[in-house]
Amino acid sequence: MDQKLLPFAVQDVPRYTSYPTAVQFRSDFAPELADQWLRELSPETSLSVYVHIPFCRQLCWYCGCHTSVPNSYDRAARYVDLLVQDIRRTARLVGGKRGRVKHVHLGGGTPTYLDDFHIGEILEAVDKGLGLATDAEVALESDPRTLTAARAKALAFMGFTRVSFGVQDFATPVQMKINRLQTFGLVAAATDYLRQAGFTSINFDLMYGLPGQTEASVARTAQQAATLAPERLAVFGYAHVPWFKKHQKMISDADLPGVAERYAQARTIEAELGAAGYAAVGLDHFALPHDPLTVAAASGKLRRNFQGYTTDISDALLAFGASAIAETPQGFMQAARDTLQWSERVAAGANPVARGLMLTSEDRLRAAVIERLMCDFAVDYGALAAAHGFGADHFSEVPGKLAPAIAAGLASLEGTRVSVPPHHRLFLRSVAAAFDAHFTMAPNRHARAV
Ligand code: SF4
Numbered sequence: 001m002d003q004k005l006l007p008f009a010v011q012d013v014p015r016y017t018s019y020p021t022a023v024q025f026r027s028d029f030a031p032e033l034a035d036q037w038l039r040e041l042s043p044e045t046s047l048s049v050y051v052h053i054p055f056c057r058q059l060c061w062y063c064g065c066h067t068s069v070p071n072s073y074d075r076a077a078r079y080v081d082l083l084v085q086d087i088r089r090t091a092r093l094v095g096g097k098r099g100r101v102k103h104v105h106l107g108g109g110t111p112t113y114l115d116d117f118h119i120g121e122i123l124e125a126v127d128k129g130l131g132l133a134t135d136a137e138v139a140l141e142s143d144p145r146t147l148t149a150a151r152a153k154a155l156a157f158m159g160f161t162r163v164s165f166g167v168q169d170f171a172t173p174v175q176m177k178i179n180r181l182q183t184f185g186l187v188a189a190a191t192d193y194l195r196q197a198g199f200t201s202i203n204f205d206l207m208y209g210l211p212g213q214t215e216a217s218v219a220r221t222a223q224q225a226a227t228l229a230p231e232r233l234a235v236f237g238y239a240h241v242p243w244f245k246k247h248q249k250m251i252s253d254a255d256l257p258g259v260a261e262r263y264a265q266a267r268t269i270e271a272e273l274g275a276a277g278y279a280a281v282g283l284d285h286f287a288l289p290h291d292p293l294t295v296a297a298a299s300g301k302l303r304r305n306f307q308g309y310t311t312d313i314s315d316a317l318l319a320f321g322a323s324a325i326a327e328t329p330q331g332f333m334q335a336a337r338d339t340l341q342w343s344e345r346v347a348a349g350a351n352p353v354a355r356g357l358m359l360t361s362e363d364r365l366r367a368a369v370i371e372r373l374m375c376d377f378a379v380d381y382g383a384l385a386a387a388h389g390f391g392a393d394h395f396s397e398v399p400g401k402l403a404p405a406i407a408a409g410l411a412s413l414e415g416t417r418v419s420v421p422p423h424h425r426l427f428l429r430s431v432a433a434a435f436d437a438h439f440t441m442a443p444n445r446h447a448r449a450v
Contacts (some may be wrong), residue, residue: 001260002205004408009450012428019367029356043096048103048314052321055113060180066323067109080118082124082346091129098131103312106140137252144190152193164203177211208265209238211255226276233286239447290446302375331358382416
């Protein structure tokens with residue numbers, strides 16, 4: 001690794017799945033305001049829906065998600081009852097034309113922890129309350145260890161169009177260190193079940209920086225994953241935050257690769273997937289050339305939201321479940337993280353929002369600049385400032401903020417057009433931080449750049 005890159009690789013920077021980031025959300029956000037924002041949505045607003053299922057069968061030691069292992073299925077069944085109640089309540093507030101829901105994503109946790117009946121109940125509530133578009137993209141995250149041929153058929157029958165598997169690494173020594181044993185054969189069989197059920201869009205998540213991973217292990221995993229031909233892959237660096245996620249204490253610091261090794265692993269995966277015919281999309285995604293994500297990236301239509309990179313162009317994202325974040329034209333609203341607290345609020349017929357943020361016109365401008373940079377690797381921030389009604393000198397501090405990245409070769413600036421060379425995509429977040437009015441260097445506040 002070039003030593004010039006090192007200070008950027010160890011920086012803690014936001015993932016910029018939103019701007020402002022969730023760190024800025026305010027805890028004095030009133031539930032009445034959240035309801036008002038929902039009522040104010042135009043009847044024509046196109047909608048996207050996220051549903052959070054905070055349950056898993058067992059805990060992976062690397063997990064950074066908001067999840068838990070329930071001691072009985074009854075807890076999950078009760079949670080689904082409340083989800084349905086909250087979806088119906090929101091639908092009454094939103095009203096409007098039917099068939100506006102273009103995207104649905106069930107994430108977690110593990111949505112397939114739920115049985116078919118409960119998954120179907122959630123989808124039915126979304127469809128009856130808000131109205132699924134006939135061509136809606138309906139995705140869910142699934143644990144390949146529990147996916148059967150019958151379940152794959154059931155998911156297709158319910159209307160799911162994409163399934164995402166957590167693969168991470170196929171090497172058994174790595175899997176033992178992260179408490180997630182799943183052979184290549186198991187993932188291959190699960191992928192086959194999906195194909196036989198008619199799925200034409202499958203996503204794999206891979207990771208680098210896990211305990212025991214080496215360049216050789218990630219290269220082999222990427223090669224093996226590519227033989228199964230998922231349409232998309234997302235590649236994330238492991239974030240070791242045991243003071244925040246207690247179960248990560250099961251991972252020994254001594255087993256973790258250093259920053260140069262993490263960088264080499266990320267670049268190795270990139271090279272292997274590139275050699276297998278995948279196009280690099282944004283910071284950390286890969287997709288086959290015909291995939292809509294690749295097409296959107298090539299035509300400047302790629303978007304970034306809380307689920308990462310997407311083709312979703314909906315005007316509002318409605319979110320359901322503990323910790324889920326909604327985004328409307330007015331701002332962000334995050335439901336209570338604590339499942340008990342969330343349950344009590346929903347059971348009482350209240351909006352379960354716990355934090356939120358009203359956007360200013362300045363936030364919208366910065367959000368637009370950061371999103372285009374994260375998606376296109378380049379943005380003319382002067383042109384965007386003018387389009388948003390701001391003066392030419394609005395970002396006068398930016399050249400100074402960008403100077404260290406430019407000196408290291410991570411970015412270049414021509415007039416007000418900043419660009420990042422594609423081979424430095426891993427550092428996109430560090431460059432985007434120059435446009436973040438709230439960003440300060442603070443250790444452990446965000447995830448490390450590499
Ligand atoms: S299955 Fe996913 S959400 Fe559940 S513990 Fe493992 S990594 Fe976390």
